[in-house]
Amino acid sequence: IETEIFWIGQEAVYGCKACRACIKLGKCVYDDVSNVLAQKMQEADGIVLGSPVYYANINGSFGAALDKAFYQGGTYENKVAAAVVSCRRGGSTSAFDRLNKYFTINRMPIASGQYWNGVHGQTPEEVKQDIEGMQQMRDMAKTMAWMIKNLKDTIKPEREEKTFFNFIH
Numbered sequence: 001i002e003t004e005i006f007w008i009g010q011e012a013v014y015g016c017k018a019c020r021a022c023i024k025l026g027k028c029v030y031d032d033v034s035n036v037l038a039q040k041m042q043e044a045d046g047i048v049l050g051s052p053v054y055y056a057n058i059n060g061s062f063g064a065a066l067d068k069a070f071y072q073g074g075t076y077e078n079k080v081a082a083a084v085v086s087c088r089r090g091g092s093t094s095a096f097d098r099l100n101k102y103f104t105i106n107r108m109p110i111a112s113g114q115y116w117n118g119v120h121g122q123t124p125e126e127v128k129q130d131i132e133g134m135q136q137m138r139d140m141a142k143t144m145a146w147m148i149k150n151l152k153d154t155i156k157p158e159r160e161e162k163t164f165f166n167f168i169h
Contacts, residue, residue, distance in 0.1 A: 001145050006040055008033055008062045016067040028068045038069035041076060046148045047108075049099045050084035056091030058098055070102045078156050080147045082111040082140055085118045086127060092118040107159070111147050113139035 014030040022028050027035045041047050049066070051058035058066075070076070083099030085092045096116050103110050117140050119133030120126075128134065 001046075001148060004040070004044075006037060008037065008065050009059065013061040013064045014068075015064045016071050018071070022068070022072045026072070028072075030068075032065075034065040034068040037065050038072060038075075041069060041079075044079065045152065046080040046082075046111075046144055047076070048082045048084060048144070049102070050086070051095060051099065053085050053087035053091045053095045056094045058085070058095050063098070066099075066102055070106060076103075077107045077159075078151070079108050080111055080144055080151060081108040082144050083117055084137065084140075087118065087120060088122045089120065092116065092120075109147060109151065111140055111144035113137075113143055 011033055013032050013034060014028075016028075019029065027038065051062050054060070057063070081103040083096055083103070085095045085099070087095070093116060096118060100110060113136045115132070115136050117136060119137065120130045121128075
């Protein structure tokens, strides 16, 4: 399985304004890194989203890019996905939960391991010392590779047309 690492954070990312122009254009009107991210994710067989944890959440510019990439909707269905978070001490579960929500709202099967996909440490060297976290990463990666290989040529489930309901009306 080929992999590619795509970094976010070297340039400004505009937040999603829910203008819905991306639905017609196929990309966000703000031409930033989120459009490149969306294209790369659409071309991939599997997606791993990883983030450091800041204030019990994912990185802000990463969240903005993901909001825009996933708002387009429908293009990631049935792609195997996994979320990975890295924190010094706490807040990992809420960040992990946020990343997984992008997958579940898009009907993406989620690769898991024996625990939540997180590592602890303030530096890469410290993370490597997290033997349980590193084992979890290896286990999750094996599960993801297995899922990608085994789901690739299967018949996908028949879907109902999405029903929208607004609690106000």
